[in-house]
Amino acid sequence: MELTLDEVRHVAALARLGLTDAEQELMRDQLSSILGHINALNELDTESIPPTASVAALQNVWRDDTVQSSLPREQVLMNAPRQNEGCFEVDTPLGGEESSS
Amino acid sequence: MSAVAGTDALHWLTASEARTLLDKKELSAVELTQAHLARIESLDPSLNCHISTFPDRSLAQARAADERIGRGESAGLTGIPISLKDVLVTTGTQTTAGSQILKGYESPYDATVVQRLHAQDAVFVGKSNTDEFAMGSSTENSSYGVTRNPWNLDRVPGGSSGGPAAAVAAGEAMLSLGSDTGGSIRQPAGFCGIVGLKPTYGRVSRLGLIAFGSSLDQIGPFARSVEDAALILEAIAGHDPRDSTSAPMPSPDICSHLTGDLAGVRIGVAEEYAVDGMEPGVETAVATAVESLKDAGAIIKQVSLPHTRYALPTYYITAPAEASANLARFDGVKYGLSIDGGSLREMYEQTRGQGFGPEVKRRIMLGTYALSSGYYDAYYVKAQKVRTLLKQDFDAAFADVDVIVAPTSPTVAFPIGARLDDPYQMYLADVFTIPANMAGIPGVSVPCGFADGLPVGLQFLGKAFDEATLLSVAHAYERSQPWWRMHPELGNEI
Numbered sequence: 132m133e134l135t136l137d138e139v140r141h142v143a144a145l146a147r148l149g150l151t152d153a154e155q156e157l158m159r160d161q162l163s164s165i166l167g168h169i170n171a172l173n174e175l176d177t178e179s180i181p182p183t184a185s186v187a188a189l190q191n192v193w194r195d196d197t198v199q200s201s202l203p204r205e206q207v208l209m210n211a212p213r214q215n216e217g218c219f220e221v222d223t224p225l226g227g228e229e230s231s232s
Numbered sequence: 233m234s235a236v237a238g239t240d241a242l243h244w245l246t247a248s249e250a251r252t253l254l255d256k257k258e259l260s261a262v263e264l265t266q267a268h269l270a271r272i273e274s275l276d277p278s279l280n281c282h283i284s285t286f287p288d289r290s291l292a293q294a295r296a297a298d299e300r301i302g303r304g305e306s307a308g309l310t311g312i313p314i315s316l317k318d319v320l321v322t323t324g325t326q327t328t329a330g331s332q333i334l335k336g337y338e339s340p341y342d343a344t345v346v347q348r349l350h351a352q353d354a355v356f357v358g359k360s361n362t363d364e365f366a367m368g369s370s371t372e373n374s375s376y377g378v379t380r381n382p383w384n385l386d387r388v389p390g391g392s393s394g395g396p397a398a399a400v401a402a403g404e405a406m407l408s409l410g411s412d413t414g415g416s417i418r419q420p421a422g423f424c425g426i427v428g429l430k431p432t433y434g435r436v437s438r439l440g441l442i443a444f445g446s447s448l449d450q451i452g453p454f455a456r457s458v459e460d461a462a463l464i465l466e467a468i469a470g471h472d473p474r475d476s477t478s479a480p481m482p483s484p485d486i487c488s489h490l491t492g493d494l495a496g497v498r499i500g501v502a503e504e505y506a507v508d509g510m511e512p513g514v515e516t517a518v519a520t521a522v523e524s525l526k527d528a529g530a531i532i533k534q535v536s537l538p539h540t541r542y543a544l545p546t547y548y549i550t551a552p553a554e555a556s557a558n559l560a561r562f563d564g565v566k567y568g569l570s571i572d573g574g575s576l577r578e579m580y581e582q583t584r585g586q587g588f589g590p591e592v593k594r595r596i597m598l599g600t601y602a603l604s605s606g607y608y609d610a611y612y613v614k615a616q617k618v619r620t621l622l623k624q625d626f627d628a629a630f631a632d633v634d635v636i637v638a639p640t641s642p643t644v645a646f647p648i649g650a651r652l653d654d655p656y657q658m659y660l661a662d663v664f665t666i667p668a669n670m671a672g673i674p675g676v677s678v679p680c681g682f683a684d685g686l687p688v689g690l691q692f693l694g695k696a697f698d699e700a701t702l703l704s705v706a707h708a709y710e711r712s713q714p715w716w717r718m719h720p721e722l723g724n725e726i
Binding site for chain 2: 134138139141142143145146147148149150151154158161162164165166168169170171172173175177180181182183184185186187189192194202206207209210211212213219221222223224
């Protein structure tokens with residue numbers, strides 16, 4: 132399983148993860164090697180095996196729909212890098228160069 | 233580094249011993265806390281177990297504990313000095329997860345386990361070191377420097393919970409809490425010669441544990457004895473409505489089940505728990521331990537866990553996939569590092585690119601790849617199916633035995649730097665601990681001797697929600713051996 136640099140860049144873009152050129156090359160080599168080990172799973176025939184997402188023997192954990200207290204706004208915002216009028220502040224999400232790389 | 237047998241020093245007491253002395257007023261919580269804070273001050277410049285300490289606050293908690301003891305109202309952990317892995321959010325101090333991206337982050341709330349310990353007036357002595365976001369097997373991935381193994385300062389303490397493990401092994405804390413996603417409690421406990429318990433998935437609330445692999449993560453204790461591990465498990469376990477995966481059952485009664493009797497207990501040995509690269513010293517120590525279990529009256533039975541060798545590759549799809557989703561929240565908007573990039577997208581990419589270290593980036597990439605369009609079925613769903621097989625292996629084995637015994641790790645603590653260049657070699661350190669996380673069952677590592685002067689860990693695995701039997705067996709083994717009373721000779725004995 133050999134990844135290409137284009138695949139590395141595509142995955143990094145999906146993850147919104149900035150990687151330097153050197154990191155991209157290292158990632159290509161290391162991920163290819165790790166995926167090589169992971170491909171051992173293809174030795175197993177799992178056609179009729181159901182998947183397990185969680186081992187917790189719980190389904191649909193409900194609670195009553197009651198009003199509960201939440202954290203005060205100033206505590207929620209106390210670590211915010213930027214805030215404005217009691218809200219988190221970010222640059223405008225529209226009009227940017229949202230590329231599909 | 234040579235081992236020394238237990239002394240009367242306050243920093244080598246077990247929590248159960250300290251409880252008795254505290255309640256008889258032969259020792260105060262302030263004295264006990266001062267002894268551990270002095271240990272941190274003298275040893276941490278070389279060991280680096282802690283990222284943050286707050287001695288004034290620790291002593292204030294100790295004074296509150298002494299008042300409570302004075303009123304005759306002490307609980308099991310009142311006045312006991314405890315270190316918290318720095319992935320457990322705690323008000324009043326920073327919680328970093330070992331990452332630059334959370335440097336200086338102060339949580340607005342306490343993790344459920346922190347609240348429960350606080351309710352008993354336990355004393356927090358510090359926030360301890362961890363591989364970044366608990367991703368690693370050596371604590372070398374921490375942005376706050378490596379923690380050194382108290383038995384040999386050139387060796388790793390294991391990981392990811394290397395800080396809390398080394399802190400208990402070095403007498404900097406009497407107990408500590410870590411988290412275990414693929415072995416991050418049991419493996420460092422083995423490397424540091426102490427007890428480390430991963431409870432059943434769902435036994436302990438994960439609220440306030442910074443999430444890594446949500447279907448695998450579980451909080452658990454490090455301790456100097458199995459009895460101490462049981463004591464703190466009783467304090468932190470039990471249903472929490474704010475963690476919907478926490479099991480709706482009360483905290484178990486475990487301490488009263490620690491009988492020390494192994495007669496008739498069925499203990500399974502699996503041939504699959506032997507791999508290439510297993511150190512002879514580890515093999516010998518574990519084989520000797522199995523013989524001693526037999527001598528104590530246990531019935532040793534062969535069991536088969538045929539899919540064991542697929543656990544590691546399954547884990548390295550499942551855990552990174554869950555991590556890549558969990559770590560999406562670190563985006564420079566709500567908390568943590570934020571690097572202005574000119575546009576929102578550039579800000580995300582710069583912040584995450586500069587805030588995360590190499591191993592975290594590797595796992596985000598691996599997980600994102602496994603979940604991406606075109607690869608989801610081949611990797612993520614495939615891993616979920618193999619997870620079913622791994623769980624079925626344990627279900628079948630536990631039809632015949634009460635617990636399973638195995639090595640905790642194939643090797644003793646390895647040299648600092650030895651595995652950094654080959655990620656998969658590092659991952660192999662967890663080959664014997666990962667299956668329990670995949671199946672959700674509890675596991676505990678207890679010391680079983682030494683190889684090349686370094687501790688060897690013996691792992692017991694139990695049935696889901698049967699920590700009582702698991703710890704009873706581990707306790708019986710522990711008390712039949714001298715190892716749990718051995719401490720590293722660190723100099724600076726106070």
